[in-house]
């Protein structure tokens with residue numbers, strides 16, 4: 181939906197971090213764009229704002245920062261590259277629901293932001309997600325695109341006396357059943373998040389000594405970032421160490437994965 185709303189077309193370029201899940205690229209590649217992969221920062225693993233401008237060219241239409249593990253990207257700096265050049269910023273906020281940077285919630289910085297409710301995320305209805313539309317000019321068309329390209333929403337509001345096909349689109353709305361399943365979790369948000377933070381904090385406080393002894397890096401969370409305890413990640417010294425740790429945890433019934 182984000183790529184359709186931005187009229188992404190063949191030949192356009194979209195800058196995305198080279199460390200992310202495939203969905204970040206697919207959304208734009210499906211509209212014919214070329215993904216331009218930009219390096220990440222070694223500390224937060226987020227798009228490196230310091231090297232961003234060098235990836236911008238005449239065909240750049242969008243920048244898609246991923247708030248990895250829900251730790252906010254350097255949005256002021258990223259917007260300072262994008263705005264004067266008329267480039268849209270779409271936050272991939274699949275990890276960052278209820279995270280914030282300098283007190284401003286993740287998902288409210290770009291013209292558009294995406295959320296995921298896949299089963300691996302903090303709030304889940306199995307599959308699906310949400311598009312946050314922060315640019316008012318995109319709202320009316322977003323309503324049409326998510327309703328198979330029809331103006332059905334205007335019909336429900338009584339603004340037109342029948343609904344019809346007016347644009348491209350698809351069936352991007354969740355079913356009522358999935359929405360109900362998700363709503364119950366959102367209502368229990370404080371409980372869910374407090375449990376996640378309790379677990380995240382105990383990893384953070386108890387793994388420090390072990391990590392230092394074994395050359396393992398723990399997550400870096402800058403002081404101005406509120407992270408939503410989506411992931412607790414470890415950077416192992418080598419791929420062999422990583423595989424050995426994952427295998428060891430598996431024997432203890434703990435499912436750990438590697439990214440990406």
Ligand SMILES: *Cc1c(COP(=O)(O)O)cnc(C)c1O
Pocket residue numbers: 200201203204246272274275295296297298308309
């Ligand atoms: C989960 C995830 C997505 C969205 O995945 P979907 O399966 O399409 O909901 C997008 N970006 C990142 C970084 C993710 O982890």
